[in-house]
Amino acid sequence: MWKKRVSALLLLALAFGVAYFAYDKNGKTDEVSRLETSRFPYKLGLDLSGGTHLVFQADTASLAAGEIADSMSALAEVVERRVNLFGVSEPLVQVEEGGTVGNTEHRLIVELPGVTDVRQAVEMIGKTPTLDFRLVRAGAENMTEEERALATVDDVFLPTGLTGRYLKHATLQFDPTTYAPVVGIEFNDEGGALFAKITKENVGKALGIFLDGSPISTPVIRQEITSKEAVISGDFKLEEAKTLVRNLNYGALPVPISLVSTQTVGATLGEGALYASINAGFIAFIAVALFLIFWYRVPGIVATVALVIYIALNLALFKLIPVTLTSAGIAGFILSLGMAVDANILIFERMKEELRRGLALPEAVKEGFHRAWLSIRDSNSSSIITAVILYYFASTPVVRGFALVFGLGVIVSMFTAITASRTLLMAIGGKGESQTTRFFFGSGAGSGMNPGINSAAAKK
């Protein structure tokens, strides 16, 4: 008996520790300071914290199948750097594969907490300084000023295929004679070879350097250049040159992208949803606990304690994993909270039956537990299956967030049922054999009418 009591006390102490970990000291007042100070903070989804979720579709048509993965991760890197440059705190950039069956699409997910100006956000991500080199067409050099004004860019220049894709690095340099700022660029091996070939075959011609489709400078090729290096000497101001270097380095997106989905939640709506979710969770817990205590009395209190342990464990897991909490996720948690009680109810109902059959309380607890376990296992399995399928075939991130929390909740509920509920019931249901104990372990509104007690009394 003492052994059981000690293990129950240990369990409670452990649960207290977990609950303390799950509890957020300054969580009530200041979101921001909490997020920054706690070592294991709760991670809130954008629908609760406010911000923008963008989905870009990558156009991979021009890439070979083997190149796609590399290009996509390069894309993610570039976008991430660009987002960081604009000072968004804790942005998320990730590559995702999607698409209908048999048609894989490559996407980039960008989450920007706190950003609600979609247009600005899209501009800062999507604006690519496209760099390319074009040769002046034969005959175009001799155009008159008027002809030149009328001609389109394509009339004058011929694309060479050498673009920002082959750029390895750009640096800010200064012209040794004029001290004017210039931008030095270095190609990668492939680009260097192409550059060497172009310069070799076109000595004496003008090579236009284009940024975002307009020519910056058109130096004349004097000889073959094999050093993989070139210098762009436009009439730059220092700041312009700096910006260009930055954009070239962090700039060129390796894969063209287009925006296919935007979701923006304003900070006030997010905060409102967060408090509504927390309130709903808290009141749901109180309501369920009241019901349990009213209906099951002492076991109801045990179930409530088990429920508190369940909540503490779940919250601790949310922090540790960490789980990004969204409205849908919290809804899943509230749902699992209602369902978590199920295991306890199964055990109690079984226990009562055993009591009715005339078993002594300790045996009734044990038997009730033993017999309920199969049902608990089988019935929870179906919910776990649903959660797993929902998670893997999630149609939207919302659904995935729900499935994760829900599935986790069901698993944790089974765990608390076999650990917490059992230990606690064994510890308090040990010796009592009086009518009162039986009354407190009975249930239902009118105890006198409880057939379990009558038949047990008759047996005596």
Place this chain on the structure above:
Amino acid sequence: MFIVRHRKFFYALSVLLVILAVLALSVWGLKPGIDFKGGSLVEVEYPLGAWPAIETIKANLDSLNLGAYSVRETGQSGLLVRTGELSPEMHEAVLIELSDKGIRAEEKRFNSIGPVLGREALQKSWISVIMVLIAIVLFITFAFRKVSEPVSSWKYALIAIVALIHDVVIPSGVFAFLGFVAGFETDTLFVTALLVILGFSVHDTIVVFDRVRENLRHDKENKQKKSFENIVGESINQTFVRSVNTSLTTLIAIFVLYLIGPEATRHFALTLIIGIVAGTYSSIFIGSPLLVTVYKWQERQKK
């Protein structure tokens, strides 16, 4: 025993509800939200008391050539605008039109989903529904593989599926009705709710079937030779309180979510409430009595 004896009455009630739901679904249908068909949704809020007339806003928006769109009042001083997919530039233009005449409209949320993503979400939803159904049939068949007397295990699974269809069709019908009356749209969370109902209902049905399984074994061991009807009736009685109580605690939690939870999950909670009530009803009044009905059919065919 009451339930098994009067099973025809309970069947009739369910059949009536299912017919009504199917009628609602075929007449009005479910209204797909932007999750599935693509499009944009802008929700703005005005300072209290400064709510502009919808006509003014519509006149403003008409200048943008948005194509088909709708404006609906929401909350205490908000507007919800649904349009086709908006580019970031068009989105900004819409916001300017909404803030007309010095009344600043604060944007609360903006969702825009391309038609391709919508189609994909729809397809994925179907896949998950089908996968869940298959998994549940397999699971029940597996769980009841040892019980083949007097009703074979795949029939347990089949009955569970009948109960599942019942539980899913009824909330869908209610949503078709609400879509017609109040413009409720179905989104991916709606499908999720249906799948959760599937899991929950099976969970409930399994507990009763499990009792039937145990009582059958008990009967065999003690050579009591009770009728199958009696065994099922007893099993229902024994699990009745548990079924109702579990559903009650879940309903209490979800009901609180519906009442004071965030707007985003309100329809989700409503779907769950309807589905869980239907699911509890079906596992008590439909699932297990159907076992008896199937058993009687078998007996009749043997003769």
